[in-house]
Amino acid sequence: MQSLRFRQIDPGMTLKEIDSEILKYWKDKDILGKILTKGGSKKFVFLEGPPTANGRPHIGHAMTRTIKDIVLRFNTMTDHRIYRRVGGWDCHGLPVELEAEKHFGFHTKSEIINFGVEKFNQYCRESIFRYIDEWKQVDDLIGFSIDHSGDYITLRNDYMESEWFALKTMYENGLLYKDYTVVPYCPRCETSLSSHEVAQGYKDVKDPSVYVRFRSADEDNTYFVAWTTTPWTLPSNEFLVVNPEMEYSLIEVQGSRYYVASSRAGYIFKDYREIRRVKGQDLLGKRYVQLMPFLDAPAGTLRVVAGSFVTSEDGSGIVHAAPAFGADDYQIGKAEGVDILNPVDKNGRFADPGIPWNGRFVRDANDDIIAYLKKNQLLIKSEKYEHSYPFCYRCDTPLLYYPLDAWFIAVSRIRDKLVEYNERINWKPDYLKHGRFGNFLGEAKDWNLSRDRFWGTPLPAWRCRNGHTVFVGSRKEIEDLGGKVPDDLHRPYIDEVKFKCPTCGEEMVREPYVIDTWFDSGSATYAASHYPFERNFDPATDVPVSFITEAIDQTRGWFYVLHVIAAIMFNKNAYESALSINFILDEQGRKMSKSKGNSVYALDFLNQVPPDSLRLFFLYGAPWKSKNLDKKVIDEVSRKTLMTVLNVYSFFAYNANIDNFQYNGLHLSGNPLDRYMVSKTNSFVKASREAYESLDFHEVVRASMEFVDDLSNFYLRLSRRRFWAEGFDEDKQSAYSTLYYALKTFAGVMAPITPFFSDFLYLNLGGGRESVHLDSFPEFEGSLLDEKLENDMDRAYSVIETVRRLRQENSIKGRQPLREILIAGDIDNAVLGVVKSELNAKEIRIIDKEHEPIRLSADLRMEKAAPVLRSKVNAVREKIRSMDGRDLQSQLSENGSVEIEGFKLDPEMVEISRVPDPDYAFSQTEKYGIDVFINRNIDREDYLEGLARELVRRIQVMRKEMNLNYTDRIITYLDLSDDFLEALNRHSEYIKNETQSDSIITDKVDGMKLWEINGEPVRIKIDLAK
RNA sequence: GGGGUUGUAGCUUAGACAGGCUAUAGCACUCGGCUGAUAACCGAGAGGUCACCGGUUCGAAUCCGGUCAACCCCA
Known part of the structure; x- marks a missing residue:
């Protein structure tokens, strides 16, 4: 059997089968390998945001990877060489340690130390790649075209060494410092957190809100009203803070006098008498009696001091300050130079025998503390206050603010730079630039870098007893200082490294911290390439990277740390373009979460849904808008695009094989239909290319739907008969080359979004290369664009629609030929000519308005x-x-x-x-105001022709019901009324031809099917001809 | 408490930056039609206080101010 030029598609072929077949083809031919090594005259710098592989990839991950892939594929097809097209894995940090703690059943840090840091970290190292196979499998199935053999891994010595280099650079530039200060602290993990980590874990909670009275030490029976939502900090009170600019009142309530902000008095007290008003200024220096007598108040405390952060919006306008447990409070304690009262241990429990609640977790003691206040007549008012409060973003413990030693990057000092460089970034959506991201930069806080933990990149700082500090920027520097470099730079091995202080000769010991894991991922720009120790990365050309994308939660996560580190290290923005992706919600629009049990894992989903369908769905609507994961919608999108195109291809292949068509360039005849379709195809190329370049991929999907509709339901519908014509003339050649061109262009344009289907189409069309992904993106050719023709065609189509409406209104079926159609208005005659088969009229005339009937x-x-x-x-x-x-x-x-x-x-x-005129029905096209008239008179001749068509139609339906092939011959039996008999006599050749009937027998036989046409019974039976 | 985004038919969605005929289209629904590539298509019907209130304007889904709701972020 002779092989066919174009593969014929089984009508039942599914997208799933196509995608699997192409995936196998790619493997067999190593197409991915060829894509990865494809050159280009322009450079595109890619950077993968590293996930942690200790959890399963969910549907959202599939989406970010799809978008990355679209960008990679588009740029590959547009003559770019992609730099660093590799994956990356984030390995360190609390999430990993937490998994390990769960595994071993540990609850405190001391348990880890007793167990042994070496063994603990060993487990961490093993656990992080638990699901890496599944990640790679998902990448494979979804078609993510990256090179996993070159993945960067943040736990490698090389990677950490690059970070050391950066940290040393920062230290030497004075941007890295150690400070004892109040920081957000997780009492369960026993470590402090950075502001962007804290930002991950806010939750709405109801906390007590209490108003208490501090008795004045100078004035009789007089109190200060203070407000707090953390009663457990009251035993540590050292100051009361007022705003010197604000107005306060001295009021009398039930025989006692109170100082309170004037604007708040009415909220706190029902009945009161104002005695006088004073400025906050006037209260400064006033002394008061300690509220709870459990701790010895340090010298210099129990005074009213000034703080500009005090407002009168809520509370009492007088803030209780416990310098141990608040950032503002701490600054006051520091400024006043007093000792700090801290009766709380690192596990967040009271640890002072003087305190009645000793040993209790502080937040759990709140209720008892309130009861104590009440009993001792210190409480004025107590209520519940709903506000959001930070929780540890990994272990869900409420955070405390707690004084600790910590290392900081002085981000606040480069704020202006951050803001300036942000201006150069192309944000998608653009409101992020000056919205969420820009705002965050504008108030950037110093970055708390050190973590009092085990599994992380060690802070490369050594100190001696005289307080000298050395930052080590490489393994070699350790040797130069006389230390021995361990095989593994992690704890505990690095902790063994000691050397003599270059300044004083005393022994230097490493600061016991690891660093924030966000510094790891934020260093990917350069550390992924082991900069500056290897020469494959040049900040001059490789920063900024061209494009990054991640989910919205990374805006102040990864996007932020990349930006900060690049600003410091390279004085540049880290990336040119950043696209932020919104979440995928479940079918009902609820956020997916493990606890709700509505999470969808990417692998599970990809086993049910073809990857191209899923990829299309991700881009059905802008990616920065959240979408509900709905299979009905997923099906709909691919049905309207891919499945329809598959049918068009199927039609093309079937006929092209019969006609032995071979594509060798566009050969257009004068047929306006072809020139129209070619023009539309070019418009599609132009619009898509622009959309890809501006990262508006969803607009490509939208445009493709219109394109496919045009191709299938307009162009092909009207051109069908041209493909069935006898012989192979110029017109047929033109039609074939147009259809081929449209299909191949579609394959090229859609290749980045639907890589599987596009390649299937491309290969079956004999595209030329081994894969559409190794070919160039379709070029826009201005010479093929014909806007006037597109417009003329629209007008012609509007006439078709109008005639259909008129037929409907006048109860004239589409199969009934009309005597006459008159058209008055701006319409192109040649264009009208190609669509007239849709009108089914004996005569179509274009007339002047004056001659309208x-x-x-x-x-x-x-x-x-x-x-x-x-x-x-x-x-x-x-x-x-x-x-x-x-x-x-x-x-x-x-x-x-x-x-x-x-x-x-x-x-x-x-x-x-x-x-x-009474003979005519009239209407106007909606858009263009073209007048259309149909002659309502049907003469006998035309009526009989209509009946003949009705017969043909019914016979065709019956052929279809019998699943006959197009070429099968039949014998037709008819039992007809008089009109139909006459129609049959008049048009028997036509009917035989159309229905492939060898003969038509007008007789009553068994097994006839009864139809009713125009109110008359018609009985039909068909048999396969022997 | 502050900031950001979103709100268009039962569902999905266009239009909003650059104000202008009857607010776009699809899915689903009803009725009718067309069809030998098609799970397609066409027509009609039904479905809309363009979240709400106010302002600017000859004219507002669109611009401005406020309110409400949802989501996100921050303190």
């Missing part, structure tokens, strides 16, 4: 005219109805009015309508 009839607009004409209205109306509308109209337009029966009528009082 209408008369103008005039009438009064009663609502306008009646108030003026009053009782004369009916007489005038009669008169005007009898007038010739044409005359009346010309009079109105010449004179601006017309006089009838002594009344002057304005144009708005007169309605002139167009009434078609």
Whole structure:
């Protein structure tokens, strides 16, 4: 059997089968390998945001990877060489340690130390790649075209060494410092957190809100009203803080006097008498008696001091300050130079025998503390206060603010730079630039870098007992300092490294911290390439990277740390473009979460849904808008695009094989349909290319739907018969090359979004290369664009629609040939010619407006005219109805009015309508105002022809019901009424031809099917001819 | 408490930056039609306070101010 030029598709072939087949083809031919090594004259720098592989990839990950892939594939097809097209894995940090703690059943840090840091870290190292196979499998299935053999891994010595280099650079530039200060602290993990980590874990909670009274030490029976939402900090109170600018009142309530912010007095006390008003300034220095006598107040405390952060919006305008447990409070304690009262241990429990709640977790003691306040008449008011409060983003423990030693990057000092460089970034969506991201930069805080933990990149800082500090920027430097470099740079091995202080000769010991894991991922720009120790990365050309994308939660996560580190290290923005992806919600629009059990894992989903369908769905609507994961929608999108195109291809292949068509360039005849389709195809290329370049991939999907609709339901529908014509003339050649061109262009344009299907289409069309992904993106050719033709075609189509409507209104079926259609308006005759088969009329004429078969009839607009004409209205109306509308109209337009029966009528009082002659039905096209008339008269001849078509139609349906092949011959039995008999006699050749009937027998036989056509019974039976 | 985004038919969605005929289209629904590439298509019907209130304007889904709701972020 001769092999066919174009593969014929089994009509039942599914997308799933296509995608699997192509995936296998790619493997067999190593297409991915060829894509990865494909060159280009322009450079595109890619950077993969590293996930942690200790959890399963979910559907959102599939989406980010799809978008990355679209960008990679598009740039590969547009002559770019992609730099660093590799994956990356984030390995360190609390999430990993937490998994390990769970595994071993540990609850405190000391358990880890007793167990052994070496063994603990060993477990961490093993656990992080638990699901890496699944990640790679998902990448494979979804078609993510990256090179996993070159993945960067943040736990490698090389990677960490690059970070050391950066940290040392920062230290030497004075941007890295150690400080004892109050930081957000997780009492369960026993470590502090950075602001961007804290930002991950806010939750709404109800906390107690208490107003308490501090007794004045100077004035009798006088109190200060202070407000707090953390009663457990009250035993540690050292100061009361007022805003010197604000107004306070001294009031009297039930015999006692209180100082309180004037604007808040009414909220706190129901009945009070104001004695006088004072400025906050006047309260400064006043002394008060300790609220709870459990701890010895340090010297210099228990005074009213000033703080500009105090507001009168809530609370009492007097803030209780416990310097141990608040950032502002700490600054006050520091400024006043007092000792800090900290009765809380690192596990967040009271640890002072003087405190009645000793040993209790502080937040759990709140209720008892409130009871104590009440009992001792210290409480003025207590309520519940709903606000959001930070929780540890990994272990869900409420955070405390706690004083600790910590290392900081002085981000606040480079704030201006951060803001400046942000201006150079192309944000998608653009409002992030000055919204969420820009705002965050504007108030950037110093970055708490050190973690008092085990599994992380060690902070490369060594100190001696004299306080000298050395930052080590490489392994070699350790040797140079006389230390021995361990094989593994992690704890605990690095902790063994000691050397003599270059300044004083004392032994230097490493600071016991690891660093924030966000510093790891934020260093990917350079550390992935082991900069500066290897020469494959040049900040001059490789920063900024061209494009990054991640989910929205990374805006202040990865996007932020990349930006900060690049600003410091390279004085540049880290990336040119950043696209932020919103979440995929479940079918009902709820956020997916493990606890709700509605998470969808990528692998599970990809086993049910073809990857191309899923990829299309991700881009159905802008990626920065959240979407509900709905299989019905997923099906719909691919049905409207890919499945329809598959059918078009199927039609093409079937006929092209019969005609032995071979594509060797576009050969257009004068047929407007072809030139129209080619023009539309080019418009599609242009719009898509622009959309890809501006990262608006969803617009490609939208445009593709319109394109496919045009191709299938307009172009092909009208061109079908041209492909079935006998022989192979110029017109047929033109039609084939147009269809081929449209299909191949579609494959090219859609290749980045639907890589599997596009390649299937491309390969079956004999695209030329081994894969569409190794070919160039379709070029826009301006010479093939014909906007006038596109517009003319639209007009012609609008006429078709109008005729259909008129047929409907006049109960004339589409199969019934019309005697005559008249068209008046701006319409191109040649273009109309190609669509006339849709009109099914014996005669179609384009006429002038003046020759339209209408008369103008005039009438009064009663609502306008009646108030003026009053009782004369009916007489005038009669008169005007009898007038010739044409005359009346010309009079109105010449004179601006017309006089009838002594009344002057304005144009708005007169309605002139167009009434078609009785033979015709009339309508106007909606968009273009083209007048369309159909002749309603059906003569006997045409009527019989219509009946013949009805017969053909019914016989065709029965052929289809019998699943006959196109070429199968039949014998047809008919039992007909008189009209149909006459139609049969008149058109028997036509009917035989259309239905592939060898013979037609008019007789009553068994097994006939009864139809009712135009109210008459028609019985039909068909048999396969022997 | 502050900031950001979103709100268009039962569902999905266009239009909003650059105000202008009857607010776009699809899915689903009803009725009718067309069809030998098609799970397609066409027509009609039904479905809309363009979240709400106010302002600017000859004219507001669109611009401005406020309110509400949802989501996100921050303190």
